[in-house]
Amino acid sequence: MKKLLLLSLIGFASSSFAQTVNDVPLKDIxxxxxxxxGTGRSLSTKVNVEIDFGQETKSISFKNGTNIKDERxxxxxxxxxxxxxxxxxxNGxxxxFAYTMNDEKDKAIYYILKKNK
Structure with missing residues (x-):
């Protein structure tokens, strides 16, 4: 019984976290x-996705913090x-609409999304 209770508490705790951007839950932005x-990743079919919602970013930082992070x-x-x-x-x-930008090094696709109310 104690094991079942412990497992259910762990399951509940892990499901209570959400995807975040700059430590802000995506649904709470x-x-x-x-x-x-979206930008392509070298030697991979997957894409890097960043999100811009007008947040302040640190200009000195090598990591801009705009990537979507999972529960972990x-x-x-x-x-x-x-x-x-x-x-x-x-996620609401x-x-x-969408548009693309190409420069000498990179190709990126931009999607504009509206939050549902």
Whole structure:
């Protein structure tokens, strides 16, 4: 009985954490619009996804902190931008429009999303 209680408490505690950006739970971000930025990762089919909701970032930091982190605090990895879009939709955001930017080194796709009310 004690083992069952302990396992259920651990399960409840692990499910009570949410995905975060800058340590803010994704569902608690108090903005109307967000931008997700997808860039390809070298030698991988997965994409790096960052989120911009107008937060302040540290200009000196090598890590900008805009990556979506899972319950364990690790950067989430998405199979594609559609995977990221489905994830954001499940977290209360709807797609508005998309655009791409290409420069000499990088190619990035930007999705503008609106928070559902």
């Amino acid at each position: 108090e903005v109307d619009y967000v931008q997700i930025i 605090g690790r950067n989430m990895k998405f199979n594609s931008m559609m995977d990221a879009l489905n994830f954001m939709s499940a 955001y709807s797609f508005q």
